[in-house]
Amino acid sequence: MISTVQKDTLNSPKIPKKKSAIREWFDSVLFAVIAATLIRWFFFEAFVIPSSSMEHTLLVGDYLFVSKLHYGTRTPVTPLQMPLTHQKIWGTEIPSYLDWISLPQFRLPGFSEVKKGDVVVFNLPVEHPDLYKNYDAVLPNLKPYPIDLRTNYIKRCVAGAGDRFEIRNAQVYVNGLKSENPPEMQNEYFMAVTTAINETNIFKKNGITEFSSYTETHDDTLTNNDESGYIVKTTAGTALKLKGYDFVKHIDMMVLAKGIRESNVYPNSDLLDWNKDNYGPIIIPKKGLTVKLTPENSAFYAEVIRNYEGNHNVVFKDGKIFQQEKELDGYTFKQDYYFMMGDNRHNSADSRYWGLVPKDHIVGKAVFVWMSIDPDPESFISKIRWKRLFSIIR
Structure with a gap:
């Protein structure tokens, strides 16, 4: 009888224990976090543009996807990190990582190298423990971080490893040839006017977000005249359009002359009289060079x-x-390096001010804008920039 009962018990089907609602919720969240972490690490990551250094190619409030596959995914240097965070826990000043363990970095194979003209996301190199204090004048409040947790920057690669790079009168030259300028590249212009204007109406209508009256930013090294007007940052096409207004006497791009040294331009050396508009020439380091x-x-x-x-x-x-x-x-040299510049050429803290980007700091290639929100819309309806949704970054 005992053996019969045992036999019946062993052969009877087991009824699976039903998970509690809390357990099911926890498993779902855990799966989602792991999946999102793997996608973010291996395939692509979402970023938002916080500053105007890439205008008008990228605008403040653009949300974009960055491909990790193009240049190859990097293995983490700092593995003890809270998932889906970068430097700090969301909404706090608490570090999201522990530096107890530091691993060597490797890069998985990609299907492309960083090319001249690519819009690239990278970790800011000068957050190096031995460098960050040297750049307070250009980038205040820097803090040291491991390579993979340094602040993400986005700029355009204007010269690659092995290139001979130079800027002459605000024009980039690579290997002695004039580089093609980005179609939405901005520069600083002086717009001389005959009368006061409705600034909000004129500038907003023409997509100009950075402007000031000439008296507010008077600099004889740039303008050297007594005309009244405005300093505006805009594209060449918009500058030509502004020139057509009857109240505009003339509009000219403001370029620092060769030989006028900017003290905060990299490197800070008395032997070099470089500035943002006249820089180099210099050879960009390449592995084995x-x-x-x-x-x-x-x-x-x-x-x-x-x-x-x-x-x-x-x-x-x-x-x-x-x-x-x-x-x-x-x-x-032991690795490749790149020279990065913002498309808003006269308002970008880039390689002209803090130096080169090593290959091991490259995060990925900016591919497309999936959402764009105007931080200063004229109305609630215009808050979303509908024309920019799912636009390819060029």
């Missing part, structure tokens, strides 16, 4: 050699680079 070091280019390459190449005991002193107290007369 050996350069002969001179007092002039040593100022440019020192930060790269010391902080991004995995070297130790590197010192830049008196225009010379020393390693292990031995002067270097040449150097062979």
Whole structure:
């Protein structure tokens, strides 16, 4: 009888225990977080544009998808991180990671290299522990972070590894050839007027968000005249349109002359009289490329050699680079580098001000805008920029 009962019990079907509502909810949330984390890490990530440095190519309030597959996904350096966060826990100042473990970084194969003209998201290199304090004048309130958690920036690659880069009178040249300008590139213009104008009406209607009266920003190195008018940041096409108004005497792009040195331009060296409109020439480092070091280019390459190449005991002193107290007369680079600039050329904190972007800081390629919200709409209906939805980034 006992054996019969045991036999019946073993052969009877087991009734699965039903999960509680809380358990089902927890499993669903866990699955969603894991799936979202894997997609974000391996395939693509969503970003929002917070500043005007890429206008008018990208506008403040644009939401875009960035492909990790184009250049290859990076393995995490800081694995102890709360999922779906970057530097801090949402809405707090609490770090979202622990730096107890630091892993070597690898990049999975991609189907493209970073090319000149690409709009690229990358981690800001100068949040390096030995650099961040040097850039308060350009980027205040920087803090040091691991490579994969440094602040995400978006700019256009204007010169790649191995290129000879130069800016002449605000025009980019690569390998001696004039580069094609982005179609929505902005510059700073002086607009001389014959009478006072309705600023909101004229500028808003023409998509100009950055403007000021000439007296507010008077700078003799830029304008050198006594005319009344406005300083505006806009595209060449819009500048031509403004020129057609009967109250506009003339409109001219404002360019710093060659030889006028800007102290906050990278690198800060008395041997170089570079500014935002006249920069270089300089060779962008490429993996395996050996350069002969001179007092002039040593100022440019020192930060790269010391902080991004995995070297130790590197010192830049008196225009010379020393390693292990031995002067270097040449150097062979260990990875590729890129020169990045914003399309809003006269209002962008980019490689002209903080240097090159190493390949191991590249996050991905900006592909398309999926949503665009105007932070200062004329009405509730116009808050969404409908024409920008699902537009390809060029």
